[in-house]
Ligand SMILES: NC(=O)C1=CN([C@@H]2O[C@H](COP(=O)(O)OP(=O)(O)OC[C@H]3O[C@@H](n4cnc5c(N)ncnc54)[C@H](OP(=O)(O)O)[C@@H]3O)[C@@H](O)[C@H]2O)C=CC1
């Protein structure tokens with residue numbers, strides 16, 4: 001019998017408990033013994049909950065319990081998650097977490113402690129919710145060179161953008177729905193301003209390079225400036241707007257950034273709607289693949305946590321080779337990245353003339369009833385865009401664009 005503890009009985013933690021109880025027969029058949037949750041750490045009491053008797057508010061009840069060999073961390077944030085996870089690993093317990101803030105900030109150290117202690121530190125649920133992207137990167141892509149990852153990695157923002165696009169819904173209303181459905185972070189600014197996507201693409205990039213990609217080196221823009229007029233233009237361009245984390249790997253040249261992207265209906269990410277995530281991975285042998293599935297929510301996320309628990313149970317006495325080393329991976333400035341740019345301008349002739357010239361405009365879009373105009377630029381680097389934009393008066397907004405030339 002494997003005895004586990006869950007730290008944090010919120011959306012994901014409760015999902016993990018439910019998954020372990022509901023699927024106990026399947027789990028036992030697969031790992032050859034029963035998996036039981038012995039303790040749950042939370043500050044609240046949960047009267048009437050099926051797990052009520054397991055709740056404790058003392059971490060020492062888990063840390064000091066030698067029967068507990070597997071700890072799941074689903075509290076979120078880094079304090080006290082870092083302290084508790086480190087202590088559990090140092091006690092020789094396996095740790096599974098869904099907490100990307102923890103993994104991005106302290107993953108390097110925690111992976112090393114796990115290696116030293118011959119236990120495992122797994123975090124499948126930290127990226128892509130229920131999508132097994134981390135294990136797929138580690139096993140399914142073995143032996144080939146990964147050149148690019150572009151992913152919709154945040155369920156909350158994709159849910160918000162989809163409803164703004166499809167229903168013309170207001171940003172604030174749909175954010176409240178995402179919170180009610182358990183998709184959003186405790187502080188939803190982490191979703192909206194792109195910080196959550198930033199941590200996720202930094203984690204994926206660290207896994208690809210085998211070195212630590214510091215999330216603080218990742219250029220990050222969120223979706224708070226996207227408005228309903230942007231979606232009117234997107235419709236005209238047969239496109240939609242997605243928040244993406246994008247990384248390119250060319251030898252030791254690595255660029256990683258997060259930004260809203262106009263994607264045409266020919267791009268596989270266009271079809272990724274609602275809380276779903278889609279992660280396009282390019283490899284030198286396989287070409288392009290896309291992983292797709294629920295990016296947030298109670299049971300989809302619990303499914304990824306449970307898979308990690310099973311993997312730890314199958315490797316009780318060994319550390320599975322996984323993660324990255326303490327070597328730092330330099331991240332090249334995002335100014336070298338090349339895009340097309342969708343640029344909105346106030347409608348005066350001088351602005352439009354300057355924009356057409358500076359951005360080598362491939363398209364000009366004038367929508368009825370708007371006292372403004374927009375262009376789609378030729379491809380150019382961020383550096384060139386910024387230099388040229390300084391010469392164009394009255395730019396209202398800019399969104400990077402992945403549009404075909406039709
Ligand atoms: N929700 C989702 O869809 C997904 C979430 N994640 C990640 O999983 C983690 C958990 O998310 P989620 O379940 O949504 O968050 P919740 O806020 O729903 O749950 C966190 C739980 O941990 C408890 N908690 C917080 N601090 C402590 C503490 N010091 N001691 C004991 N209990 C504590 C909270 O209690 P209280 O409420 O009383 O503070 C709450 O019950 C986060 O890192 C998140 O980023 C990853 C993938 C998807």
Ligand SMILES: N[C@@H](CC=O)C(=O)O
Pocket residue numbers: 126128129153154155156157183184185191196295296297
């Ligand atoms: N807030 C996150 C939760 C999962 O990681 C999201 O919306 O994707």
